[in-house]
Amino acid sequence: MPGGSRQGTILTRLCAPRRFDFADGHGSFAAIITDLGTYRGMNSPTQDSNRLTARQRAILAQVQELGFTTIETLAERFGVSAQTVRREIIRLQAGNYLQRFHGGAGPSSAGIRSAYAQKLTVAPEGKRRIGKAVADVVRPGAAVFLDVGTTVEAVARALVEKPGLRVVTSSVSVAQIFCSRGVFDVVVTGGTTRGANGSLVGQRAIDCIAGFRFDCCILGLGGFDDDGAPMDFDLEKISVRQAAIGRSRQVLAVADRTKFAQVGTARIAAASAFDLIVVDAEPTGPLQKSWKSAGTRWLVA
Numbered sequence: 001m002p003g004g005s006r007q008g009t010i011l012t013r014l015c016a017p018r019r020f021d022f023a024d025g026h027g028s029f030a031a032i033i034t035d036l037g038t039y040r041g042m043n044s045p046t047q048d049s050n051r052l053t054a055r056q057r058a059i060l061a062q063v064q065e066l067g068f069t070t071i072e073t074l075a076e077r078f079g080v081s082a083q084t085v086r087r088e089i090i091r092l093q094a095g096n097y098l099q100r101f102h103g104g105a106g107p108s109s110a111g112i113r114s115a116y117a118q119k120l121t122v123a124p125e126g127k128r129r130i131g132k133a134v135a136d137v138v139r140p141g142a143a144v145f146l147d148v149g150t151t152v153e154a155v156a157r158a159l160v161e162k163p164g165l166r167v168v169t170s171s172v173s174v175a176q177i178f179c180s181r182g183v184f185d186v187v188v189t190g191g192t193t194r195g196a197n198g199s200l201v202g203q204r205a206i207d208c209i210a211g212f213r214f215d216c217c218i219l220g221l222g223g224f225d226d227d228g229a230p231m232d233f234d235l236e237k238i239s240v241r242q243a244a245i246g247r248s249r250q251v252l253a254v255a256d257r258t259k260f261a262q263v264g265t266a267r268i269a270a271a272s273a274f275d276l277i278v279v280d281a282e283p284t285g286p287l288q289k290s291w292k293s294a295g296t297r298w299l300v301a
Contacts, residue, residue, distance in 0.1 A: 052097075055080075056088055063098050063105055068222065068233035070104040070265055102235055103265045126256045126280030126301070127151050131158035133278050133301035134218060134254060140164050142215040145244045146174045148199035148237065149220030151254045153177060168212055170205050170240050172198025187212075194236065201236035209243040217241075217248040221255055223262030228271040228290025230255075231264025241268050250275045257281035271296045 052060065055078060062069050062077070074085045093100045099108050131154035138144060141164035146152055148171040156177040159165060168187040169175055175188045176198075191205030219241050221230040230253050232238050245251050251274050260283060271294035277283075278299045283291070291298055 051095075052092075056092055056097075059085070059088055059105070060092060060097055063107060068101070068104060068106040068265070070263070073104075073263075101233060101265065104233065106233060124154075127154035128158075129301035130254050130256065130278050130280050131155040133299055134252065135159050135162060137252075137276070137299075138162060138165070138216065138218075142166070143168075143213065145169070145209065145212070145214045145217035145248060146171065147217070147219040147241060147244070148174070148197055150197070151256060152218060152220045153197075155218055155254060168209070168214070170200045170209075170244075172200070189240075191240075194234070199237060201234075201240055205240050206243040209240070209247055212247055214244065214248040216250040216252055217244040218252045218254060219244065219268065221253055221259060221268060222264040223259050224287060225263065225267055226286075226290075228287050228294060228296070230268045230271070230274065230277075231266060232268055233265045235266055238266055238268050245269055245273055253277045255279055260284050260287060270294065 058078065059074055062074065071082050071085045071089070075082045078085070089098065089100050089105045092098045092105070093108075096108050098105045127150060130151055134155045135158035138159065140162055143166045144159070146156055146159075146167060146169040152171065153173055156169075156174045159167075160178060160181045166185070167178060168189065170189045170191065172188070172193065175186050178186050187208070189200050189205040189208040191200035191202040191208075193199070194201045219230070220232075222232040223230075225231050232241070245268075251269075253268075253274050253276075255277065257280055260279075260281075271291055274296050276297050276299060277291065278301055280301050282300055283298060288298075
């Protein structure tokens with residue numbers, strides 16, 4: 001597999017557990033790994049919910065329940081205009097109750113840490129099966145891009161025994177999984193950390209990915225569009241995934257059953273761009289119909 005550009009990228013050689021070094025001489029990346037467990041465990045700040053209106057409390061409850069939600073969904077639920085919802089989200093963001101995104105809202109930084117910890121408890125057995133199923137279809141020695149998310153992390157755990165893999169990832173958590181076993185040389189893309197799982201986004205991450213050619217990329221997702229296209233809520237993470245798709249011979253997506261009924265903010269790519277979608281339960285009828293029409297295969301782990 002060709003090497004990535006040294007400019008603005010973080011190259012990681014897993015010579016020793018929990019040690020990551022910048023290739024461009026900007027210093028040690030080890031602190032990020034060392035502090036990740038502490039970062040995940042930090043408590044959310046106490047917020048005075050008595051100052052919120054009933055509608056603001058309801059919006060906050062929706063965000064906490066779903067992780068992310070769109071302005072359109074909130075407007076429909078509360079019977080108000082999108083502009084009204086947008087104003088409420090701006091006020092809630094100003095109070096650090098949530099974080100505003102393009103087209104919707106998600107947890108605040110502290111809430112993201114809590115949400116990530118909660119995601120680790122969702123469908124763990126299903127994610128384990130998904131990880132094993134993906135490991136069964138990835139050939140030894142393959143060049144693989146691994147995305148972010150708890151389901152992709154389950155894939156990483158299943159891949160650590162696969163011989164000779166060449167791994168590139170935009171996830172600090174995924175890199176740590178390999179690092180803890182000391183098995184592979186792993187490339188960690190450059191970029192800016194985003195979220196409690198240590199995902200890396202931005203132009204540096206995209207530029208790093210552009211320097212490689214992958215046998216396959218394995219992507220997480222946040223939900224599906226009406227035509228079965230995988231979607232997510234974070235536009236910067238979507239951009240990184242799109243870069244990986246463009247450099248991969250085969251494109252795989254992984255999703256547990258809770259994603260079937262969720263709709264994201266934006267599409268990652270058309271369903272036809274995915275060669276295989278690995279899930280832990282039989283997809284809904286509409287999803288199956290859409291994937292068949294798009295020529296996309298799926299595998300129930």
